[in-house]
Amino acid sequence: MFRTLTVLVENNPGVLTRVASLFSRRGYNIDSLAVGQTENPTISRMTIVVEEDDKVIEQVTKQLDKLVDVIKVNDITDEEYVGRELILIKTDGDPSVRGEIMQIVEIFRARIVDIGQSSLIIEATGDEGKIRAIIEALKPFHIRELVRTGKIAIQRGSRSAAGKSKATE
Amino acid sequence: MKQKGAQILTKCLEEENVDTIFGYPGGAVLDIYDALYDSPLKHYLVRHEQGAAHAADGYARATGKPGVCIATSGPGATNLVTGLANAYMDSVPLVAFTGQVATDMLGRDSFQEADIYGITLPITKHNYLVKSVSELPRVIRESFYLATTGRPGPVLIDLPKDVCQKRVALSHPQSPQLRGYCPVQEGASRMIGEAAAAIAASKKPVICAGGGAIISGGSEALRELAELCAIPVATTLMGKGAFPENHPLALGMIGMHGTRYANYAVNECDLLIAVGARFSDRVTVKVEAFAPEARIIHLDIDPAEIGKNVPVDIPLIGDVRLVLEQLCRQIQGGNEKEEWPARIRAWKEKYPLKYDRKSETIKPQFVVEQIDEATGGKAIITTEVGQNQMWAAQFFTFTRPRTFITSGGLGTMGFGLPAAIGAQIGRPGETVFNIAGDGSIQMNIQELATAVDYRLPLKIAVLNNSYLGMVRQWQDIFYEGRLAYTEIGGPDYIKLAEAYGAVGMRVTKPAEVRRALDEAMQIKDRPVLIDFIVDRKENVLPMIPPGGTIKKMLKE
Numbered sequence: 104m105f106r107t108l109t110v111l112v113e114n115n116p117g118v119l120t121r122v123a124s125l126f127s128r129r130g131y132n133i134d135s136l137a138v139g140q141t142e143n144p145t146i147s148r149m150t151i152v153v154e155e156d157d158k159v160i161e162q163v164t165k166q167l168d169k170l171v172d173v174i175k176v177n178d179i180t181d182e183e184y185v186g187r188e189l190i191l192i193k194t195d196g197d198p199s200v201r202g203e204i205m206q207i208v209e210i211f212r213a214r215i216v217d218i219g220q221s222s223l224i225i226e227a228t229g230d231e232g233k234i235r236a237i238i239e240a241l242k243p244f245h246i247r248e249l250v251r252t253g254k255i256a257i258q259r260g261s262r263s264a265a266g267k268s269k270a271t272e
Numbered sequence: 273m274k275q276k277g278a279q280i281l282t283k284c285l286e287e288e289n290v291d292t293i294f295g296y297p298g299g300a301v302l303d304i305y306d307a308l309y310d311s312p313l314k315h316y317l318v319r320h321e322q323g324a325a326h327a328a329d330g331y332a333r334a335t336g337k338p339g340v341c342i343a344t345s346g347p348g349a350t351n352l353v354t355g356l357a358n359a360y361m362d363s364v365p366l367v368a369f370t371g372q373v374a375t376d377m378l379g380r381d382s383f384q385e386a387d388i389y390g391i392t393l394p395i396t397k398h399n400y401l402v403k404s405v406s407e408l409p410r411v412i413r414e415s416f417y418l419a420t421t422g423r424p425g426p427v428l429i430d431l432p433k434d435v436c437q438k439r440v441a442l443s444h445p446q447s448p449q450l451r452g453y454c455p456v457q458e459g460a461s462r463m464i465g466e467a468a469a470a471i472a473a474s475k476k477p478v479i480c481a482g483g484g485a486i487i488s489g490g491s492e493a494l495r496e497l498a499e500l501c502a503i504p505v506a507t508t509l510m511g512k513g514a515f516p517e518n519h520p521l522a523l524g525m526i527g528m529h530g531t532r533y534a535n536y537a538v539n540e541c542d543l544l545i546a547v548g549a550r551f552s553d554r555v556t557v558k559v560e561a562f563a564p565e566a567r568i569i570h571l572d573i574d575p576a577e578i579g580k581n582v583p584v585d586i587p588l589i590g591d592v593r594l595v596l597e598q599l600c601r602q603i604q605g606g607n608e609k610e611e612w613p614a615r616i617r618a619w620k621e622k623y624p625l626k627y628d629r630k631s632e633t634i635k636p637q638f639v640v641e642q643i644d645e646a647t648g649g650k651a652i653i654t655t656e657v658g659q660n661q662m663w664a665a666q667f668f669t670f671t672r673p674r675t676f677i678t679s680g681g682l683g684t685m686g687f688g689l690p691a692a693i694g695a696q697i698g699r700p701g702e703t704v705f706n707i708a709g710d711g712s713i714q715m716n717i718q719e720l721a722t723a724v725d726y727r728l729p730l731k732i733a734v735l736n737n738s739y740l741g742m743v744r745q746w747q748d749i750f751y752e753g754r755l756a757y758t759e760i761g762g763p764d765y766i767k768l769a770e771a772y773g774a775v776g777m778r779v780t781k782p783a784e785v786r787r788a789l790d791e792a793m794q795i796k797d798r799p800v801l802i803d804f805i806v807d808r809k810e811n812v813l814p815m816i817p818p819g820g821t822i823k824k825m826l827k828e
Contacts, residue, residue: 112452113451113452116401117389117393117401120390120393121393124393124394125394128394158579161579162576162579162580165575165576165578166576168575168576169574169576170452171397171398171418171450171452171453172452173452174451174452175452
């Protein structure tokens with residue numbers, strides 16, 4: 104099953120390597136990993152999607168927590184959160200098919216961000232379901248290239264990844 | 273006043289109460305060595321950087337203080353790798369300094385450049401590449417804090433040459449501010465209550481003490497808990513010395529080469545109290561069949577150990593000593609078990625460790641027993657890895673913590689001699705014995721020169737069977753006796769020892785063993801190597817084959 108972890112880390116060089124090498128060394132599977140600075144410039148935030156069972160996830164979480172540069176790990180899968188991913192898809196785009204593609208883009212509230220002589224680039228954001236669906240819908244138009252950011256996620260309401268931890272104040 | 277980075281380094285080490293360093297100089301650490309020239313720090317020059325790491329490791333295990341080692345960039349640094357991995361697996365506090373090419377040369381495949389920061393990421397508790405001299409005091413303070421607190425471990429600091437040369441005013445760092453690192457100390461009182469209740473309710477409890485019981489200084493508290501409720505105590509290899517093995521409640525070692533009674537006890541117990549142990553595969557052997565009847569209390573300072581290898585019923589996270597003390601306060605008297613200790617006493621009488629005492633060739637077990645006798649049981653024993661290690665563990669009666677120094681997790685051949693050097697330097701009043709095999713001793717034999725240089729009176733007992741004995745044993749048992757490349761020759765050890773300036777002896781008959789040991793004990797100004805020609809085909813028994821249960825145990 105897919106689990107979504109949010110990980111607050113020190114914004115230090117090497118921290119991404121530490122996290123990634125922990126996954127590879129212990130044989131855990133990363134589905135996606137997105138990282139960037141937070142509201143506090145000394146802290147980066149990773150959203151990691153992992154496909155493992157509960158027992159493995161517990162180990163992943165604990166092993167991540169052990170890294171000195173990791174400030175806080177949360178498994179937010181079972182909580183209320185907003186999860187989004189950005190995807191860019193380049194498809195065939197002959198004038199003959201553009202109309203159809205534009206309809207699909209409309210339905211998914213995506214955008215066409217570039218038109219070449221025979222290709223289109225479509226930008227979409229959404230949760231896993233929507234991203235999966237738009238990829239499926241565009242397959243008949245020959246997906247030439249596809250790039251995605253990996254999921255980022257944030258808890259709803261007043262809960263925060265830092266929790267009550269004084270560490271990040 | 274402005275000082276060079278290298279001088280700041282030595283000042284900071286003094287502030288951390290370091291007085292002993294093991295190292296080997298080289299181009300990238302010339303400035304550090306130049307600073308050491310004026311420093312009160314005592315530097316011990318080894319013959320190979322791996323020896324420096326293991327010596328610092330042995331020093332740390334024998335004294336409880338962090339070990340410090342230094343190596344130059346490139347090959348010097350990569351030679352530390354085995355030593356760091358070894359310390360990491362056994363949770364030994366170590367701070368390693370490596371030289372590095374200057375910051376403007378980094379990443380250009382410069383002469384003697386190696387990415388030791390990247391290489392040691394998975395084998396250190398934490399590591400640093402210092403890019404600016406102003407960070408240095410903070411990094412050193414943090415490194416010692418990280419190495420010695422929580423679950424201890426090695427920390428590496430990579431120091432580019434220009435960082436060591438640059439001059440800056442020494443700033444005294446404050447206490448470390450690490451928001452991602454807050455090791456727990458005391459246990460949660462609710463869990464301690466549950467553990468106390470489980471102990472009171474159990475009829476057949478067993479304690480299994482690991483290295484954490486020693487590291488935390490928890491031996492006294494462990495003994496108090498065991499005696500309060502008459503709970504038998506087994507130890508892991510790393511836990512040897514945590515509980516006196518001459519105590520009526522002692523079960524000796526459990527696991528693959530553990531005593532029959534310790535393994536029987538764990539197999540039958542209804543409550544297993546793991547104290548600073550991590551359920552390694554050499555302890556559980558077949559993890560699904562381990563302690564099948566038992567509820568498990570697991571006390572460890574590292575939350576990631578809980579549930580890693582075996583499911584745990586009552587987790588106790590915290591410093592082993594503190595939690596044991598908390599637990600003792602919770603336990604009411606009148607909990608003594610009676611039938612269970614009696615059953616265990618019967619096993620102990622019926623199934624002791626044994627070997628052929630009438631043998632005309634020297635049995636390696638006999639040598640270990642004789643070392644125990646000759647030293648009055650008051651030695652620090654280091655070992656190499658393999659049969660020598662298991663016989664040392666089985667046949668020396670350990671009664672004090674920090675007296676059995678062995679490579680438990682990584683299983684590093686070549687560990688014992690440099691570790692003995694570190695232990696002897698850290699505890700000069702003790703008799704230090706390295707129990708070695710003829711395979712392992714040759715892996716870091718060059719350190720004999722170090723021991724001679726510093727006139728260390730350590731003793732090396734080579735249990736010489738002209739085989740890589742443990743591998744030979746597995747080939748005989750599991751590979752139909754196809755002894756592929758396990759028969760080895762060796763040097764004339766008497767000449768070898770003498771060439772280095774040590775004393776060499778050879779013993780070929782059981783009757784001569786004790787006399788040689790007594791003679792060795794009289795030599796106080798240099799190392800002694802005794803070449804014991806032992807029974808070539810002796811096996812380490814009992815043995816639970818890998819993946820097997822006690823039903824499959826191979827017995828003496």
